[in-house]
Amino acid sequence: CLTRDELSKAIATQQIVPYFQPKISLRSGAMTGVEALARWVTPDGSIITPNRFIPLAEKSGLMNEMTLCILEQSLIAMQDWETGGLMPSVAINLSASSLGDMVMGNAILERIEKAGEPYERIVLEITESVLVDSHEAVRDLIRLRLRGCCLAIDDYGTGFSSMAQLTRIPFSELKLDRSFVNGAAENPSLRAMLESSIALARQLGLETVAEGVECATDLALLRRLGCDVAQGFFLSRPLPASRIPEFAASLA
Numbered sequence: 001c002l003t004r005d006e007l008s009k010a011i012a013t014q015q016i017v018p019y020f021q022p023k024i025s026l027r028s029g030a031m032t033g034v035e036a037l038a039r040w041v042t043p044d045g046s047i048i049t050p051n052r053f054i055p056l057a058e059k060s061g062l063m064n065e066m067t068l069c070i071l072e073q074s075l076i077a078m079q080d081w082e083t084g085g086l087m088p089s090v091a092i093n094l095s096a097s098s099l100g101d102m103v104m105g106n107a108i109l110e111r112i113e114k115a116g117e118p119y120e121r122i123v124l125e126i127t128e129s130v131l132v133d134s135h136e137a138v139r140d141l142i143r144l145r146l147r148g149c150c151l152a153i154d155d156y157g158t159g160f161s162s163m164a165q166l167t168r169i170p171f172s173e174l175k176l177d178r179s180f181v182n183g184a185a186e187n188p189s190l191r192a193m194l195e196s197s198i199a200l201a202r203q204l205g206l207e208t209v210a211e212g213v214e215c216a217t218d219l220a221l222l223r224r225l226g227c228d229v230a231q232g233f234f235l236s237r238p239l240p241a242s243r244i245p246e247f248a249a250s251l252a
């Protein structure tokens with residue numbers, strides 16, 4: 001069982017690192033972005049997955065520290081990739097608990113500015129099910145968007161208030177939850193939900209990203225339905241930063 005102290009040390013010593021899952025444009029076939037996903041790489045080389053430490057980070061007040069640790073390492077990775085001419089957008093998962101007083105918002109903007117990266121290349125992903133009905137949280141998101149950061153609504157389709165959130169928050173990207181991407185090719189109701197969500201996103205001017213694409217038939221369906229971007233094990237698992245350039249090159 002993990003303790004707060006162990007997690008705090010792991011953050012401070014950068015044992016918590018971002019892995020990056022490629023996001024592939026269904027039009028060009030190129031890698032246009034990556035999503036940073038936290039991994040705890042212990043000194044013996046084993047990997048602890050986020051389901052085991054994200055709840056602890058949340059509970060023990062370490063979430064902001066962990067998020068900034070992932071952001072800082074992601075910004076360094078972006079600079080490395082850039083030297084090879086690779087400029088994907090980078091998505092960072094943001095907990096709703098980090099929103100409301102603009103303290104984290106300002107910390108995020110400051111890190112991006114210090115790294116000299118354009119705000120437009122950072123995507124902040126907010127899980128729809130944790131979007132609270134808080135004016136302050138919404139105001140933070142609007143301010144981040146006004147500075148140029150992109151906003152993605154994550155796990156779309158799994159929460160209660162999805163449609164209401166779409167009208168309140170200036171999202172740039174809608175991420176279709178994997179629960180209705182997986183197997184959509186064989187399931188008419190999943191397919192109907194995908195189709196209508198993609199149409200809605202298009203009318204709202206949002207880019208659509210399908211998550212959890214695990215097979216060729218689902219990928220072909222998404223392409224037919226006009227989905228913009230796909231992400232999932234069929235395309236690539238999350239990779240360490242150093243393996244992103246060779247992956248991107250393998251698509252060309």
Ligand code: G
Nearest residue numbers: 036037038049050051054067070093094095
């Ligand atoms: O990487 P994996 O699929 O195991 O992630 C499991 C869950 O943990 C996902 O819901 C993902 O959004 C979340 N997660 C992964 N990395 C981060 C992170 O850096 N910050 C936050 N808030 N959640 C993350």
Ligand code: G
Nearest residue numbers: 037093154155211212213214231232233234
């Ligand atoms: O909540 P969020 O969308 O950030 O979660 C991303 C999580 O989904 C990560 O833990 C990642 O490892 C996982 N993931 C990514 N691609 C796939 C996939 O094709 N299938 C499944 N089952 N999980 C995936």
Ligand code: MN
Nearest residue numbers: 035093125154
């Ligand atoms: Mn996500």
Ligand code: NA
Nearest residue numbers: 154155175211
């Ligand atoms: Na998701």
